Amino acid sequence: MTETSNQLMQRLAANTRVGYSFEQEFYTSESVFKADFEHVIGRKWIVAGHVSRVQNKGDYFLFRIGSEQIIVIRENEASVRAFFNVCRHRGSTICSAESGNAPRLVCPYHAWTFGLDGRLLAARLMPDDFDKAANGLFACHVRVFHGLIFINLSVDEPDDFDATFGDMGPILDYQGIADARIAHAGSYPTDANWKLVVENFFECYHCVPSHPEFCSMHAAESIIAVGAGPSSGPAEAIASFTPKLKAWEERAARQGRPIGNIDETPDSSHLRLLMQRMNKEGWASETQDGTAPAPLMGKRKAADGGRMHLSFSPFTQIVADDHFAILFQFTPRSALRSDVEMIWLVDGRAGADQVDIPKMIWGYHATTMQDKVITEDNQAGIMSSRYRPGRYSDQEGSVIKFQKWYLNQFGLARAE
Numbered sequence: 001m002t003e004t005s006n007q008l009m010q011r012l013a014a015n016t017r018v019g020y021s022f023e024q025e026f027y028t029s030e031s032v033f034k035a036d037f038e039h040v041i042g043r044k045w046i047v048a049g050h051v052s053r054v055q056n057k058g059d060y061f062l063f064r065i066g067s068e069q070i071i072v073i074r075e076n077e078a079s080v081r082a083f084f085n086v087c088r089h090r091g092s093t094i095c096s097a098e099s100g101n102a103p104r105l106v107c108p109y110h111a112w113t114f115g116l117d118g119r120l121l122a123a124r125l126m127p128d129d130f131d132k133a134a135n136g137l138f139a140c141h142v143r144v145f146h147g148l149i150f151i152n153l154s155v156d157e158p159d160d161f162d163a164t165f166g167d168m169g170p171i172l173d174y175q176g177i178a179d180a181r182i183a184h185a186g187s188y189p190t191d192a193n194w195k196l197v198v199e200n201f202f203e204c205y206h207c208v209p210s211h212p213e214f215c216s217m218h219a220a221e222s223i224i225a226v227g228a229g230p231s232s233g234p235a236e237a238i239a240s241f242t243p244k245l246k247a248w249e250e251r252a253a254r255q256g257r258p259i260g261n262i263d264e265t266p267d268s269s270h271l272r273l274l275m276q277r278m279n280k281e282g283w284a285s286e287t288q289d290g291t292a293p294a295p296l297m298g299k300r301k302a303a304d305g306g307r308m309h310l311s312f313s314p315f316t317q318i319v320a321d322d323h324f325a326i327l328f329q330f331t332p333r334s335a336l337r338s339d340v341e342m343i344w345l346v347d348g349r350a351g352a353d354q355v356d357i358p359k360m361i362w363g364y365h366a367t368t369m370q371d372k373v374i375t376e377d378n379q380a381g382i383m384s385s386r387y388r389p390g391r392y393s394d395q396e397g398s399v400i401k402f403q404k405w406y407l408n409q410f411g412l413a414r415a416e
């Protein structure tokens with residue numbers, strides 16, 4: 001008898017032990033990926049890009065997630081729309097370029113023509129009883145928030161956006177994300193399951209052996225104590241780090257930084273995180289020599305030597321210094337493939353001659369190239385018949401938390 005999707009997930013969850021990595025099929029099975037799409041990926045608000053990519057009416061870009069293609073397009077000054085790239089005639093894709101400008105969306109196959117609001121405007125030689133009004137493009141939920149274009153593929157009503165993300169507004173405002181400009185973008189397609197990409201990003205146990213550039217930009221105690229999340233380090237290390245952190249928070253707050261942390265539990269919908277930390281002593285910015293590669297960002301009047309890590313969900317993260325912000329997009333494409341995109345944002349007022357791009361990208365470009373390799377190696381090893389779930393260290397608490405959140409999305413729990 002064939003195992004149903006529910007039975008498959010229940011069996012895998014029942015075999016997952018707290019403190020151990022997932023069962024092999026969680027990382028390899030197309031059936032699990034299909035379930036992931038239905039229960040997790042397709043239900044979350046995910047950042048598709050920065051609004052500066054669609055500045056003018058008709059500007060568009062394609063956002064690919066799983067086997068879906070979403071056309072993100074500016075309808076007018078006040079409105080950005082998102083549509084599934086599927087013609088309502090016989091299903092051809094409509095846009096084939098990755099980005100461009102289109103006054104109307106014209107299907108290349110038989111020339112059905114859609115407006116920027118998705119309505120079908122023209123369809124040649126159709127029968128008299130054809131209802132144009134019922135054949136508009138399928139819309140995707142979309143919301144622009146502080147310059148970030150979020151999409152949500154849900155067929156049903158998605159999580160209320162403002163209730164989910166409203167409290168992140170002040171820090172995005174302070175960082176000036178809405179008025180930022182893209183200084184650089186990089187693609188790091190990774191042959192690995194999305195859960196491996198996320199787990200790698202959520203722990204810093206691997207930082208010392210794998211990331212010399214990253215470690216050179218951060219104090220050793222910070223790497224051990226905070227890693228990629230407040231709950232990812234050993235308790236003693238966090239305790240000894242806390243007084244220094246508090247002193248920095250007080251200084252930064254006096255300069256205007258909205259100090260606040262978000263560390264959602266696995267019962268939450270999006271597993272959001274906001275963590276703010278001081279940089280390594282003497283380091284103004286996360287660069288090779290610690291000097292700033294660009295002017296101050298956003299509302300700052302002076303540098304406070306801090307950074308933030310903001311996670312909207314496991315699929316979208318921002319890491320931001322006083323002088324630049326990096327948007328990380330982890331987009332699942334198939335069971336064994338994920339897109340990893342990085343966008344470096346600088347203050348919108350910063351001129352090209354004020355931004356030293358090689359200096360700005362030095363640390364995180366190298367780190368993400370290394371992450372691609374180690375994550376692909378992780379996937380290759382997991383494909384072996386000899387893979388067995390392994391024990392997590394004291395520095396991988398955030399991965400354990402992610403596992404619990406992931407299973408919660410299916411109403412499942414690990415074996416205790």
Ligand code: FES
Pocket residue numbers: 087088089090091092107108109110111112
């Ligand atoms: Fe688009 Fe025919 S499939 S017009």
